[in-house]
Amino acid sequence: MRKNIKLWAVLFWLIVWQVVSMRLNQQILLVSPVRVITRLSELIITKDFWLAIAFSASRIIGGFIIAVIISCLLAVLASRFKRVDELLAPFMLTIRSIPVASFIILALIWFSSKNLAVLISFLMVMPVMYSNILTGIRTIDSKMHEMAQxxxxxxxxxxxxxxxxHIFKYFESACAVCLGLSWKSGVAAEVIGMPDGSIGECLQQAKVYLDTPDLFAWTLVIVCVSLFFERLFLLLLSKIKILVLRMD
Amino acid sequence: MQDIKIQNLCKAYGEKQVLNNFSAIFGYGKITCIMGKSGAGKTTLFRILMNLEKQDSGTIIGLQNKKIRAVFQEDRLCEELDVISNIRLVNAKNDKKTVQNALCKMGITENKLVSTLSGGMKRRVSILRALMSEFDVLFLDEPLKGLDKDTKQLVLHEMKGYFQNKTVIMITHEIEEAEFFGGKIVGIEV
Structure with missing residues (x-):
């Protein structure tokens, strides 16, 4: 879908946004893109901006990486032992079905909000990653196994x-989906839990003070940072794949 | 080295009897072609000889401790690897230059990813992978299926060079292919 995005179309929608914002002339309701960029340029030069990104990114990516490691281990075990698969099936279904907000509130009762994003990012990523890797393992062609034999x-x-x-293809597509998912859920957790110095807290502050330029600027930051990590991770994966497949 | 002796081999899948007291001798260092109608049990026989399936009854002598290799009906190549890597995967002793030369003789000049090759090219890579592996006994299950007439001739001539003093058993529907190698022809019936 991303390949289908053309610059002219983006510019068109930005112009529409600018025109609608000017017509409304209510910065609280709809801030103009120019104002968002101006606010963003003001934020970028502050130390707190970068600290907030570092705080949230370290936790969200941390949760994502823990989920990747645990899902890989569980998927291997589930493919090898039927009982493990049976045991994990209701657990994974439950995690998938429960709304993220319920998890966040429940987690806030149990733990402090500081590392809430780690847990939420982990919980959102794990079932998707697990089922994709398991499908990858299960779809290995038995004919290739015979050839190897x-x-x-x-x-x-x-x-x-x-x-x-073979499994890498499933893993790669799961990563592409889960990286975006981990950011969305992680920031949602921070908005509710409001840990000090997080992106979520900045968003919440913007909401409380009806600071729409800040809200839009931080939203843009989340999208950009999420895309950056997604690209970086997928690039890293493609490099790893080349290394794995290299034959001396 | 001894001949491969098959005695009273039986195999059934449920009610369907695929091999019924099949017996044959495949000479050591010789080429034998197996011919028969579709569904006669040729591939099942190969699978049993390659130890991929167990027979219901009957004995097989002469395959113990032998290096068995095969060209399967399907290509069974690693799609993510390039052509040379696919061939070297089964025998790392082949250096890149040797593999490249062998590929050229088969009409493949570029070392592309297997996933980007045509069906005919994949077939030739699959054949060459088996030919360049070290083997005592080679099973070929309709190896030239899907190749055009000229490529078939090219591949047949190349194959012959690798068959010197090797035990080769080939399933084919084409009498010309069997005659080309001049070996024994064994018929198989349901």
């Missing part, structure tokens, strides 16, 4: 050149 390919080589590249 006949040609007596050592297990490590089988893993590296046959199985991992």
């Amino acid at each position: 006949v040609f007596e390919i050592p297990p490590i080589k089988q893993m590296r050149y046959i199985y991992i590249p």
Whole structure:
């Protein structure tokens, strides 16, 4: 879908936004894009802006990475042992079905808000990642396994050149979905929990003081930071893939 | 080295008897072609000989401790790897230059990702992978299926070069292919 986004279309919608904002002439209701950029340029030069990004990013990405590691382990176990798969199925379904807001409120009762984003990002990412990796493992072609058996390919080589590249496709698409998901859920958790110095707290402050330029500026920041991490992570994955598949 | 002796091999899938007391001898260092109608049990026989399936009854002598390799009916290549890597995956002793030369003889000049190759090219890579692996016994299940006439001739001539003193068993529907190698022809019936 992103490949379909053209610059002219983006400019068109920005102009529409600017015109509607000028016609309304109510900065609280709809701030103009020019005002958002101006506010953003003011925020960028402050130390607190970068500290807030670092605070939220470290927690959200931390939760994402923990979810990736645990989902990989659980998916391998579930593919190997039927009972593990059966045991985890209701757990994963429950996590998927419960609204994120319920988790956030529940987590706030149990823990402090400081690391809330880690837990929420983890909970949102894990079921998606787990089911994708498990599907990847389950769709490995048994014919390729037979080929490896006949040609007596050592297990490590089988893993590296046959199985991992296949599972990687599922892992990659899960990462693309989950990185955006972790940011959305992580920031939502921060808005409700309001840990000091987080992006969520800045958003909440903007809401309390009806500071629409701040609200739009921080929203833009979240989108940009989320996209940046998504691109960075996918680029890293493609490099890892090249390394894994390289044959000397 | 000894011949491969198959005695009274039986295999059924549920009610369907696929192999019924099949017996044959495949000579050591010889090429044998297996011919028969579709569904006659040729591929099942191969799967049993390659130890991918167990027979219901019957004995197989002469395959113990042998390096068995195969060209399957499907290409069974690693799509994410390039052509040379696919061939070297099964035998790392082949250096890149040797593989490249062998590929050129098969009419493949570029080392592309397998996923980008045409069906005919994939077939040739699959054949060459088996030919360049170290083997005592080679099973070929309709290896030239899907290749055009000229490519078939090219591949047949190349294959012959790798078959010197090797035990090769090939399933084919084409009598010309069987005659080309001049080996024994074994018929298989339901």
